[in-house]
Amino acid sequence: MKKIILITGCSSGIGRASAQLCAAQGWQVVATMRDTSQAGTLAGLPHVDLLPLDVSDRASIAAAFAAIESRHGRLDAIVNNAGFGAFGPFETASRELIERQLATNLSGMMDVTRAALPLMRAQRGGTIVNIASIGGLVTMPLNAIYHATKYAVVGFTEGLSYELAPFNIRARYVAPGGVATDFAGRSLSTTFEGDDHPYAGTVAKVLAAFRQRSGSYSTPEQIAQVVLQAVTDEGPQVAYVAGEDAQALLAARAQLGEQDYLRMMAQRFGLAG
Secondary structure (H helix, E strand, C coil): CCCCCCCCCCCCCHHHHHHHHHHCCCCCCEEECCCCHHHHHHHHCCCCCEEECCCCCCHHHHHHHHHHHHHHHCEEEECCCCCCCCECCCCCCCHHHHHHHHHHHHHHHHHHHHHHHHHHHHCCCCCEEECCCCHHHCCCCCCCCHHHHHHHHHHHHHHHHHHHHHEEEEEEEEECCCCHHHCCCCCCCEEECCCCCCCCHHHHHHHHHHHHHHHHECCCCHHHHHHHHHHHCCCCEEEEECCHHHHHHHHHHHHHHHHHHHHHHHHHCCCCC
16 A cells, blocks of 8 residues: 655645655655646646645644545655745844744644544554754744744654654654755745844844855755655654754764854854854
């Protein structure tokens, strides 16, 4: 019996690459996105079903899962990938942007997970993979709101893993480092407009540092390989750190200790006093 996997946020980047890889590996992929006209190379691929799904809309989630149950009758894995980044000073962030960040990156992921659990419990097995970020394990300047959601994804996933284990359902997360996608374009929202705010100098320094390091980022296809590993592993592992830059940051924090690590990061972004 072909295994069924649901992946959210498949219009680009990690989601699209993961859908293509899983389909190539023999999974029946339910590739979801808010607007299926943005499916691009996924449209028409064998073993790929396209479904509209907006993770911030519970009615949309319910409709997608009704379609999955009707078409397939089971669900073996989900990859909660949909998300975006809020970049900029917390002080200049609107309440609307903060709520949208939380609704997409955190509560939307929780709602999709909750919708999947009855199917997985009934079949006594399944795997839930939540796409977190190295930003759920360490921090960088001007990403406080994004970090708040990704730290929460890490904690939620690890905590969930205990209660689902008796049902043979695995919960784990993938924490990518920098990824060469359009995340900084269509998937990034700034908390500010223009340069007329007290943090303009900090923004300029941080953006320059990010641009300087973008050449070392992983490709979506490289991260998709780690996603597939997390989906298919039979062991108890919960955390999957993806990308050399992400692994280097974790190693630096462990070796330097908190104060020296934070000092190093401030220097890296030109913010050391």
